[in-house]
Amino acid sequence: MDKAALAHEYPTPFYVYDADMIRTRVAELADAFKGQTVSLHYAIKANDNPAVTGIAANAGIGACLVSAGEMKRAMAGGMKPELMLMNGAAKSDADIIFALENNIGQLNIESIPELTVVADIAKSLGKVATICLRVNPEVTATTHSNIATGRRSDKFGILVEDLDEAKRIIASRPELKWVGLSAHIGSQIHDVEELRLGYQALVDIFKAQDNPGLDRLDLGGGFGVSYKGDAYARPKDFAPVIAEMTKDLQAKGVRIQLEPGRYVAAEAGTLVTKVLFVKKSGGYNFVMVDAGMNDLIRPALYQAYHPIKLARVSSAKDMPCVIAGPVCESSDVFARDRMLPDDIQRGDVLEIGYAGAYGFAMSSQYNARNRLAEVMVQGNTHKLIRKAFSAEDFDKATLV
Numbered sequence: 001m002d003k004a005a006l007a008h009e010y011p012t013p014f015y016v017y018d019a020d021m022i023r024t025r026v027a028e029l030a031d032a033f034k035g036q037t038v039s040l041h042y043a044i045k046a047n048d049n050p051a052v053t054g055i056a057a058n059a060g061i062g063a064c065l066v067s068a069g070e071m072k073r074a075m076a077g078g079m080k081p082e083l084m085l086m087n088g089a090a091k092s093d094a095d096i097i098f099a100l101e102n103n104i105g106q107l108n109i110e111s112i113p114e115l116t117v118v119a120d121i122a123k124s125l126g127k128v129a130t131i132c133l134r135v136n137p138e139v140t141a142t143t144h145s146n147i148a149t150g151r152r153s154d155k156f157g158i159l160v161e162d163l164d165e166a167k168r169i170i171a172s173r174p175e176l177k178w179v180g181l182s183a184h185i186g187s188q189i190h191d192v193e194e195l196r197l198g199y200q201a202l203v204d205i206f207k208a209q210d211n212p213g214l215d216r217l218d219l220g221g222g223f224g225v226s227y228k229g230d231a232y233a234r235p236k237d238f239a240p241v242i243a244e245m246t247k248d249l250q251a252k253g254v255r256i257q258l259e260p261g262r263y264v265a266a267e268a269g270t271l272v273t274k275v276l277f278v279k280k281s282g283g284y285n286f287v288m289v290d291a292g293m294n295d296l297i298r299p300a301l302y303q304a305y306h307p308i309k310l311a312r313v314s315s316a317k318d319m320p321c322v323i324a325g326p327v328c329e330s331s332d333v334f335a336r337d338r339m340l341p342d343d344i345q346r347g348d349v350l351e352i353g354y355a356g357a358y359g360f361a362m363s364s365q366y367n368a369r370n371r372l373a374e375v376m377v378q379g380n381t382h383k384l385i386r387k388a389f390s391a392e393d394f395d396k397a398t399l400v
């Protein structure tokens, strides 16, 4: 469906997702791992709209979560709690209680003190918590520093040198059922060799435990997508690496878990925005649009590249543009030196692509702006899957 045509149906800016693309990406992952003992857990932090989690649920995959709120959105999409696992370096008591009360499949524990807190809460609920220890394997991923998570200096996971202490605590707490290890070295990783390094570190640590009670190894997510259209590792490239590295473990009944987020949702999403003004100033062509960094923060936060195109066909020659939004921050710029036709004008629609992951999910209401409406297209149909949340809605929510 022509996404720009939707700009006649819905006020801009808005997010639109392509259901078939999400299904295609999930199927691509599932196909690549056919024949292996691998379970997929969609990292819903990438896009937690229940319509999206619903597509993942229908494909039979589970969820990777970081909060009770995410668990509610996964459940709203019909995902099964037993197929869910929860990470999080600072889970609140409420997160842990909600997860245990709703029989989550697995909690990934990220620190020594968290073990005692989870054990105490499980005891008070009369439950046994099924846990993995998230290890910090001290592997530095080549990605933006803000999304690398496996360095010694990062807040995530338990260092290998602290595993003995973790095991001592587990041994003394019958409320904890330790079933495996997990790790996640970062996001937007596009090199198979780099994934291999991270996996090898974790596999080695897993084998060193020599513990037959451990029945799962969670290798995390992090699979990159091709924002610029260049060649990246795809599931068919890294699935054989995982097979080769873990075949002996899989043969012994160890299940491999993966937590893909971006790979599932990024490509399916577009942020549709309208040009408000073309401002020629100081030698720059500022294309001022109605979406801002509060709607899509990735360019400001990670200097991320998103493809941006004019929705209509133009035969005008291209000019370098700065595409900027209305938020009162100089960092509210989606792209600099981006070529767009020089007849671009007020009212034109722009499509900001690959915005389905970490787009709406990271958005805010800064400058008392709306959180945007989200639309799902399927074939030739479209449906509003979440209405915009306006500043007025927010005021109502706080003042009653």
Ligand SMILES: Cc1ncc(COP(=O)(O)O)c(C=O)c1O
Pocket (backbone or CB within 6 Å): 043, 046, 064, 087, 149, 184, 186, 187, 188, 220, 221, 222, 223, 259, 260, 261, 262, 263
């Ligand atoms: C523990 C964990 N698992 C999975 C993911 C998903 O990563 P990606 O969207 O890159 O696949 C993240 C992302 O930050 C994460 O922190």
